[in-house]
Structures are given as structure tokens and as C-alpha cells.
Amino acid sequence: MAVKFVRPKRVRLARDNWNIQLDEQGRLRHLVDVQGLPPQLITQILDTAESFVSVTDRSIKKVPLLRGRTVFNLFFEPSTRTRTTFELAEKRLSADVMNLNVATSATTKGESLLDTLRNLEAMQADLFVVRHADSGAAHFIASQVAPHISVVNAGDGRYAHPTQALLDLFTIRHFKQDFTRLRVAIVGDVLHSRVARSQIHALNSVNTGEVRVVAPPTLLPAAVERMGVHVYPDLESGIRDADVIIMLRLQKERMRGALLPSEGEYFQRFGLTPERLALARPDAIVMHPGPVNRGVEIASAVADGPQSVILDQVSFGIAVRMAVLSMCLNRGESQ
Amino acid sequence: MTGHIRDRRSTAEPSLRIIDGRVIDPANGVDAVTDVFVRDGRIAGVGQPPEDFRAVRTIDASGRLVIPGVVDAWARLREPGETHKANIASETRAAVTAGVTRLACPPDTRPVIDSTAVIKLVQERAEAAALARVHPIGALTRELEGSQLSPVAALREAGCIALGQAGRPVTDTRVLRYAMEYAASQDMRIVLQPSDPWLAEGCAHEGPVASRLGLPAIPAAAETTALAHTLALVEATGVRVHFTNLSAGRSVEMIERARDRGLPVSASVSAHQLFLTEMDIDAFDADCHVLPPLRSERDRNLLRQGVADGIIEGIQSDHQPHEADAKLAPFPATEPGIAGLETLLPLTLKLADEGVLDLATAVAAITCGPARTLGLEAGTLTTGASADLCIVDPDAYWTFEREHMHSRGRNTPFHGWSFEHRVSHTFIDGQLVFEHAPGDP
Known part of the structure; x- marks a missing residue:
């Protein structure tokens, strides 16, 4: 044997x-x-x-x-x-x-x-x-x-855009200091976004209190919650009491596929307007990796408003x- | 160089006796330590020698397995058209070192196997190499474009054993239906890899790994929707369809139900789908880029169960040798496929080591199982059959290494894997075409 x-x-x-x-x-x-x-x-x-x-x-x-x-x-x-x-x-x-x-x-x-x-x-x-x-x-x-x-x-x-995610961390740290108490909402086309993927890893690496993703299901990757995020299917609940709102750019070409019915309907459901921003914490900051699609994912009044730190992101x-x-x-x- | 390889033209012993091996011949229900007798290139008997048998040569197989030659139902040889990757001579040579005595090649060569001229070329090259036998699968539609029927009767007469699309879609359902009806009238079986062309745009399984890596993802439904669609047409046309390269666990249940309803369908899976999962592509390992993609652990376990239950009758290599450059690119830009010929037998028998399959079921899945699904009279040690067989050392304990592969393609995710079973002798028509030399890697 x-x-x-x-x-x-x-x-x-x-x-x-x-x-x-x-x-x-x-x-x-x-x-x-x-x-x-x-x-x-x-x-x-x-x-x-x-x-x-x-x-x-x-x-x-x-x-x-x-x-x-x-x-x-x-x-x-x-x-x-x-x-x-x-x-x-x-x-x-x-x-x-x-x-x-x-x-x-x-x-x-x-x-x-x-x-x-x-x-x-x-x-x-x-x-x-x-x-x-x-x-x-x-x-x-x-x-x-x-x-x-x-x-x-x-x-x-x-896959990844790590310097963007790091500059986002830098911006959040600059305005908010302690990550562990923060609620951060990432809103929009997470599926196609390398920025979102890197942000999720970055925010979780520094023990952010809660990382949320807010999007219709066609713009979320499968099993996204396994990346350490909570999924919110609508903007109102997704940004309620948030300290940081990160809006993602919606590529125009996504509209030509079957992912979404129209830009108008997207803005109606997921566009960040001043009224909706009022649901977040009063000192919430609004971020965007740019370039901004005004009237698609974000209203000009918010992009240019006092809570927007979009241009600070660019400098940082x-x-x-x-x-x-x-x-x-x-x-x-x-x- | 591993062992000795001799082509089939070398002088055969007129008679041969392989003694004291554990003979496993699932088609005949044989699993016993006994002798195999070979005369004039054919099996002359198992257990009892025929009358007036005198062995010119005797091989002692004690402690070894003696099994029918491995039948690989789906292996790309890259000839004609892609000989920078591999060729018929190189791959049929690699085949015999791994116990594969017959293989069926899909029609996606360049030009496509849709004419008697290409079939003749493949047959002549295989005959010239005189190692593993090659059975071409013809194109179901011209150029595999899914619009016009190929010359089915001519392909059959030239020696095609089946028709298929080699993974390319027939998007027009009407074309698929007519092709199936026509093939049925010519008594040809069809081999299809179920995949919805729209849902299958991607390079990784839709699940947590592809989500994290940001890879365009293929849901399991890409397979199950195409399978359901094709099963409905099988019901309407009565053609025999073999579903190859299943990847989704749900497909097993669908095949089982179709067979229970009496549909003439069968199924097979590639060996790597029984071992690897989506987790293996982590860190963008291009050697694990395959289509259909590696799926979840649950899918893998359901496929394993499907083989154990006999719903999936065959395990194949899905051999796709590539030149090194094909895998040297960002993951989505690499070419899919594994050079799997040489890991087919070791992986399949590893399923027996791991208790997933009993040894006879494992042997059947690479011999009589695939032969039956392709309508080949092969994969058995039945008296009178061609003496294609191999002797396997069940305690070889060896490490599979890229550097020692015989295939031109070195694209394997199994580099460094340990196996217990290793082929020591391969016979075709009673001729010893491969013998592993002890001490060689």
C-alpha cells in the first residue's frame, strides 16, 4: 500500500x-x-x-x-x-x-x-x-x-479612482473632522462609477459612521451591500440626516440605454434640489467629483449654494x- | 520532456495483456482488479482472455487504474487560422500525455468549419499527427453568423459528429428553429452553449466580486433565459441538443426537468467550473477569465451535484490554448479561456478524492458520458471496441506546473495545484502512444 x-x-x-x-x-x-x-x-x-x-x-x-x-x-x-x-x-x-x-x-x-x-x-x-x-x-x-x-x-x-476618493476624504476631514459619527450618502450612478467604488473603500477604511448609496436598482451593482454600504432606493430617505452628500455624475450616454426612462424623470426622483437638501442635516456639505450636469443630478441652486464644497474639492x-x-x-x- | 510519446503509426504489439489493474469501465458496470486483453488494436476481453490468446507483451498495472481513453467533448485546437496559439499536432500530442484519446473540436476555427474542405484539412492534420483522434463539430450556420444554414448533409458525410455555434449566438429565433428542424431531419445532434447575447455582454459573473472590481457583469440569467428559450424549441422540433459549458446552478434543475419530460437533451460542464468560482478572479487574474464566467460557490456546488446525480453527463476541458500576449492586458481586454486539456483528468478524478463523486461516476464523466452525448462509440472497454485506454497512477502525488505543460498554451489557473492521479500510459488502437517516465516532472 x-x-x-x-x-x-x-x-x-x-x-x-x-x-x-x-x-x-x-x-x-x-x-x-x-x-x-x-x-x-x-x-x-x-x-x-x-x-x-x-x-x-x-x-x-x-x-x-x-x-x-x-x-x-x-x-x-x-x-x-x-x-x-x-x-x-x-x-x-x-x-x-x-x-x-x-x-x-x-x-x-x-x-x-x-x-x-x-x-x-x-x-x-x-x-x-x-x-x-x-x-x-x-x-x-x-x-x-x-x-x-x-x-x-x-x-x-x-474600478477605481483613488486620488479622487482621497481628495474627497480630505475635503470631508477639512469640514467635518471625525469620520466615525458621519452619515455619508453617495447618490447616483454607482454601477458605472469608479469614483463611487473608491469612495466606498476610502470611507470604510477610516471607519465612517454610515455609508449609504442612493440610486435606482438599474444604477447599482449586484450585491453592492457586500461592499459595506446601506442601500436607499429613494433620495428622500437616503439623504435624511446625512452629514455629507456626494452626488455622482450621470453620464449622458446612460440615458440612451434602458437603464433610465429619461433625464427629466431622473432629476425628479434623484436630483438634489434645495427642498430635498433641507432633509439632510443643516450643516451638511454637498460634494461632486465633477463635471457637474446641472439640472440632471443637481440643481444649480445647490451646486452654487452655501453648502456646496465642489470647488474646494478641486483645490484640495x-x-x-x-x-x-x-x-x-x-x-x-x-x- | 515528460515521458515518451510515440505516434499511432509505430509498430503495435499484436497482442497485449494489462494485468492486475483496477479496471473501471462504467459503461459495462466493471470495477474490479482484473486483466485487460488487447489484440489487433481492439479490446479482446476483460477478466477472461479469449481462446488461444497469447500475449506478446504484458504490462503490470497493479496498484493502478485501467480506464477507457478519455473523450474530451470540447477542445479548441486552433487550426486552421490561429496557429500562433496552437495547432492540431501540438494539442493532440498534449492530449495523449493526459490520457485523452479522442476529442471533439468546436467549429470556430478560421475559416469556420462549415465546409467539407475545412473538415478534410482538420482530419488530414489529425491523421498526420497520428495521436489523439479528432472529431470536428460543424458550424450550424454559415460562418457561425446565425443567418444561413450550413450544408448539414455534406458536413455529416464529411465526418462531422454534430453541429454547433461554438458560443456564438443565433439571435434570430426563426433561424434557430429552422436549423434545429433541418438538423433533426438529417439525424444530426446540435451542441449549444446557452447564452443570451445581450445579457452576456461582460467578462465576469454578476456578483460581489465583479461589483467590487467594476467589471462588466454577466448575470446567471444570461444562461438560464437562453436555455429556456432553446428548450422550448427542442420541444417543438424534436432535435437532440447537447448543452455544453453550463455555468449556472439553476441550469441543472432546468435540464433535469426537461429530461423528465422526455426531451432529447443532455448537458456537460467544463472541469474548471467545478473547482473555481468568482472569487478566483480577484486581483484581476486573467487566467481565470473564461466564458461563461466563473460563478458563485453555490453555482459550483450545484454543478457538482448535477454531475453526481447524472444530470450532467460529461466533464470537458473547454481547452482554449492562448499565446502569452492574449493574457497580458487589463482583465476585460484579455482573451477568455483556459488551456485545460492536461488538467481534465486530474481535476475530474480529484472530485473522487474529495468525495464529490464516486470513482466510477468520475471516470464515466470523461469517458462513456461524453461519448454518449456526442453519439460516439467510444469511452468503453467493451470487447471489440478500439483499444483506447489509459493506465492511471492513483498515488502519483504530483504538482501541475505551467512550465511542464505540453500544450502550446500555458494559460492555466491550476499552476501549482497538487493532484493524486496521473496518467502513466495511454493506448490508442492498442498502441502505446504515451508512457510517463518515472522521475520526469
């Missing part, structure tokens, strides 16, 4: 490891998603950003932290706001900045994503800021780049991106 061995557990490989984002010392190497970042690292990013807010308020808005470093903004999908704020952040850190709108160049000539990356690596890049239409693209790129290169996700498919966004970029690239030196 042959000896039977005990079957070992399935071998888990390195690719299963989410800590692709951290180096051996636990410092930030890539920023692919908020998920997998230790809470103290999130706090460190926010604190570092705090120190950059004062830089952006000075008349000479430049620090030499990334002097001599080369950053490529690789946009496989068009973007104005995110690209501009990244570029500003990079320039304020004194980095050499190259912008590549790959959507209109290499890939249409049939070059593969990997070939594009290899070519840019050969140009001595230090960091790639990446936006791509496919979920998981940033994770893939981070897993493929040479060891000395960092990758920062500027939005990939429906530069500081948060400066923090992420400098932490990724200055790991050897003290911050």
Missing part, C-alpha cells in the same frame, strides 16, 4: 497579493486603489496633503521635491479636469512632465499597451499617471512596470495629488 500524502492547500501566488501598492518597508510605491492601503497610510497621505495646501496658497507655488524626476501622464481615455490637476501637482513639485494622449496616438496604430509602456520606460520615466477605459488597467500596468517605476491610477474603467485635489506623487517618488528620503 502506497503512502498517501496529505494534500496541501492550494498554493496562492504573488499575483493574489494586493500589496503590490506597497514596497518592502510598507511605503507607498503605487497607488492603484484605496482598497489595500493601511488606514495609517491613508492618514499619512492626508496629512502630507495638508502641508501642501499652504504651498498652493503661496504666490510662488513650487517646491523642488521632484526636481529631475520625469512623470508621464498616460491618458488612454480623454480627461480634462483630472489631467489638469495632476499636471499642476507635478509641476508644483518641479517634476518634468510629459503628457501622452494615448487614445489618439500609439494604440490606434496597433501598438499594444505593454509595448507603449516598454517604450516609455526606455525614456527613463519615474512615474506613470494612468487613465484607462478598462477596469484593472492600473493594476495590470503596476504589475508589469520595471521595479524603479511607480504607477498612480487616475481612473480605470469602473491638487494638494492630495502632490502628496501621493511625492510619497511614491521620495520613498528613500524623509518627508
Whole structure:
């Protein structure tokens, strides 16, 4: 009778490891998603950003932290706001900045994503800021780049937009301090939103009191509650007593499918108007990742009103991106 | 190089005796330690030798299993048209190292298997390789486009064993109905992978993992709605339909009810669906990108139960070898599929190790089960049948490694998995085409 061995557990490989984002010392190497970042690292990013807010308020808005470093903004999908704020952040850190709108160049000539990356690596890049239409693209790129290169996700498919989520955390912390007592409502197209996914992870990482998602079922991913949120099917109950309301952009193309009957009906049921905002806490803040569709998800009176912090988000966004970029690239030196 | 591979043209022993193995021949209800006798390429007897039998060669199979050659009902060989991925010679060679003696290839080659010329090409290449036998499945519609019937009678005469769409939809229900009626009149069976083309736009199972990863999701209803729709047409046309690559647990119940009502339907599942779930795609593992997608643990358990209950008669590889680049992209942009030929037998027999199936049911699911669903006379050790069989070491305890695969495609999520069963000998027509060399990886 042959000896039977005990079957070992399935071998888990390195690719299963989410800590692709951290180096051996636990410092930030890539920023692919908020998920997998230790809470103290999130706090460190926010604190570092705090120190950059004062830089952006000075008349000479430049620090030499990334002097001599080369950053490529690789946009496989068009973007104005995110690209501009990244570029500003990079320039304020004194980095050499190259912008590549790959959507209109290499890939249409049939070059593969990997070939594009290899070519840019050969140009001595230090960091790639990446936006791509496919979920998981940033994770893939981070897993493929040479060891000395960092990758920062500027939005990939429906998966993640971590700098947006971090700047939202920064904004909430700026106005509200203690996350544990807060009720935060995320309203709108969660299904197609990388912003919402990253926000949910970010808010849960800092132990936010309650994270709510408010949307019709056609705009919610399956089993969304497993991500740690409470689902509200209507706006009135969803924002009642909320401290923070985050409105998501409703892409116009969603209207052409069968997800919603019309823009008008959406605004009627889920549009944030001054009357509805009154259901939230009187000191509630209203946020939006932009660009705003006035009259679709939010009324102008709210977007421009006293509770709106939408423009603060934009300013803080530069500081948060400066923090992420400098932490990724200055790991050897003290911050 | 693992073991010795010889093609079927090499000189066979005129007679062979495999002694003292545990012979499992589910089609004949055999499960006993006994001898198998082979003469002139055919099974000459099990247990008792025929009269005046003299073995030229004797193989001692004590401590081993002796089973019919594995029949893989759904394996892509990539030839013609995609030979940068694999070819008939490379994949039929990989097949015999894993005990597969026959395989059926779906029609989505380039050009599509919708003409006698392509069938002849496939047959000639397979004959030239002279390893595992290849049975082409013809296209149900020309170019698989779902609009015009393919030349059914000509395909049958050229050697197609069935007709199918290789996962491509026939969106026009009227075309599907006529195709089914016509196939029935020609006594051809149809192999379909039930999938609603609109609901199936995506790359992962609609559930918590796809939601978290933001991957375009395919609900289980993509399969069950197409299955219900096709079952209604089976009832109307009477054609024999085999449903391949089931992924949703609910489908098992639907097949069971259809069979209880007397509909001529059967079903099979790919081996990976019995082991992996949506959880395995976490961290965007492109090797787990398959269509239909890996579903929930509950689905997986219902599929396993379906095999145990005999509702799902076959387990297949759904072999899809790819070049490395096909998986080097963001998850949604990678090509779906697993190179599964070499893990079919180890995974299926692992179900017996885990107590999911008894050994005879596991063996049946990769031998006589798929042969029956495809109308092939194979997968048995019946006296007079072609002597296609393999000897399996049940205590091999080995680790499956990408680097040691024989397929051109190395795209496997099973790298590093441990298995107990391993094929040590493969015979086709009584000829030893593969022998695992002890000590080789």
C-alpha cells in the first residue's frame, strides 16, 4: 500500500497579493486603489496633503521635491479636469512632465499597451499617471512596470479612482473632522462609477459612521451591500440626516440605454434640489467629483449654494495629488 | 520532456495483456482488479482472455487504474487560422500525455468549419499527427453568423459528429428553429452553449466580486433565459441538443426537468467550473477569465451535484490554448479561456478524492458520458471496441506546473495545484502512444 500524502492547500501566488501598492518597508510605491492601503497610510497621505495646501496658497507655488524626476501622464481615455490637476501637482513639485494622449496616438496604430509602456520606460520615466477605459488597467500596468517605476491610477474603467476618493476624504476631514459619527450618502450612478467604488473603500477604511448609496436598482451593482454600504432606493430617505452628500455624475450616454426612462424623470426622483437638501442635516456639505450636469443630478441652486464644497474639492485635489506623487517618488528620503 | 510519446503509426504489439489493474469501465458496470486483453488494436476481453490468446507483451498495472481513453467533448485546437496559439499536432500530442484519446473540436476555427474542405484539412492534420483522434463539430450556420444554414448533409458525410455555434449566438429565433428542424431531419445532434447575447455582454459573473472590481457583469440569467428559450424549441422540433459549458446552478434543475419530460437533451460542464468560482478572479487574474464566467460557490456546488446525480453527463476541458500576449492586458481586454486539456483528468478524478463523486461516476464523466452525448462509440472497454485506454497512477502525488505543460498554451489557473492521479500510459488502437517516465516532472 502506497503512502498517501496529505494534500496541501492550494498554493496562492504573488499575483493574489494586493500589496503590490506597497514596497518592502510598507511605503507607498503605487497607488492603484484605496482598497489595500493601511488606514495609517491613508492618514499619512492626508496629512502630507495638508502641508501642501499652504504651498498652493503661496504666490510662488513650487517646491523642488521632484526636481529631475520625469512623470508621464498616460491618458488612454480623454480627461480634462483630472489631467489638469495632476499636471499642476507635478509641476508644483518641479517634476518634468510629459503628457501622452494615448487614445489618439500609439494604440490606434496597433501598438499594444505593454509595448507603449516598454517604450516609455526606455525614456527613463519615474512615474506613470494612468487613465484607462478598462477596469484593472492600473493594476495590470503596476504589475508589469520595471521595479524603479511607480504607477498612480487616475481612473480605470469602473474600478477605481483613488486620488479622487482621497481628495474627497480630505475635503470631508477639512469640514467635518471625525469620520466615525458621519452619515455619508453617495447618490447616483454607482454601477458605472469608479469614483463611487473608491469612495466606498476610502470611507470604510477610516471607519465612517454610515455609508449609504442612493440610486435606482438599474444604477447599482449586484450585491453592492457586500461592499459595506446601506442601500436607499429613494433620495428622500437616503439623504435624511446625512452629514455629507456626494452626488455622482450621470453620464449622458446612460440615458440612451434602458437603464433610465429619461433625464427629466431622473432629476425628479434623484436630483438634489434645495427642498430635498433641507432633509439632510443643516450643516451638511454637498460634494461632486465633477463635471457637474446641472439640472440632471443637481440643481444649480445647490451646486452654487452655501453648502456646496465642489470647488474646494478641486483645490484640495491638487494638494492630495502632490502628496501621493511625492510619497511614491521620495520613498528613500524623509518627508 | 515528460515521458515518451510515440505516434499511432509505430509498430503495435499484436497482442497485449494489462494485468492486475483496477479496471473501471462504467459503461459495462466493471470495477474490479482484473486483466485487460488487447489484440489487433481492439479490446479482446476483460477478466477472461479469449481462446488461444497469447500475449506478446504484458504490462503490470497493479496498484493502478485501467480506464477507457478519455473523450474530451470540447477542445479548441486552433487550426486552421490561429496557429500562433496552437495547432492540431501540438494539442493532440498534449492530449495523449493526459490520457485523452479522442476529442471533439468546436467549429470556430478560421475559416469556420462549415465546409467539407475545412473538415478534410482538420482530419488530414489529425491523421498526420497520428495521436489523439479528432472529431470536428460543424458550424450550424454559415460562418457561425446565425443567418444561413450550413450544408448539414455534406458536413455529416464529411465526418462531422454534430453541429454547433461554438458560443456564438443565433439571435434570430426563426433561424434557430429552422436549423434545429433541418438538423433533426438529417439525424444530426446540435451542441449549444446557452447564452443570451445581450445579457452576456461582460467578462465576469454578476456578483460581489465583479461589483467590487467594476467589471462588466454577466448575470446567471444570461444562461438560464437562453436555455429556456432553446428548450422550448427542442420541444417543438424534436432535435437532440447537447448543452455544453453550463455555468449556472439553476441550469441543472432546468435540464433535469426537461429530461423528465422526455426531451432529447443532455448537458456537460467544463472541469474548471467545478473547482473555481468568482472569487478566483480577484486581483484581476486573467487566467481565470473564461466564458461563461466563473460563478458563485453555490453555482459550483450545484454543478457538482448535477454531475453526481447524472444530470450532467460529461466533464470537458473547454481547452482554449492562448499565446502569452492574449493574457497580458487589463482583465476585460484579455482573451477568455483556459488551456485545460492536461488538467481534465486530474481535476475530474480529484472530485473522487474529495468525495464529490464516486470513482466510477468520475471516470464515466470523461469517458462513456461524453461519448454518449456526442453519439460516439467510444469511452468503453467493451470487447471489440478500439483499444483506447489509459493506465492511471492513483498515488502519483504530483504538482501541475505551467512550465511542464505540453500544450502550446500555458494559460492555466491550476499552476501549482497538487493532484493524486496521473496518467502513466495511454493506448490508442492498442498502441502505446504515451508512457510517463518515472522521475520526469
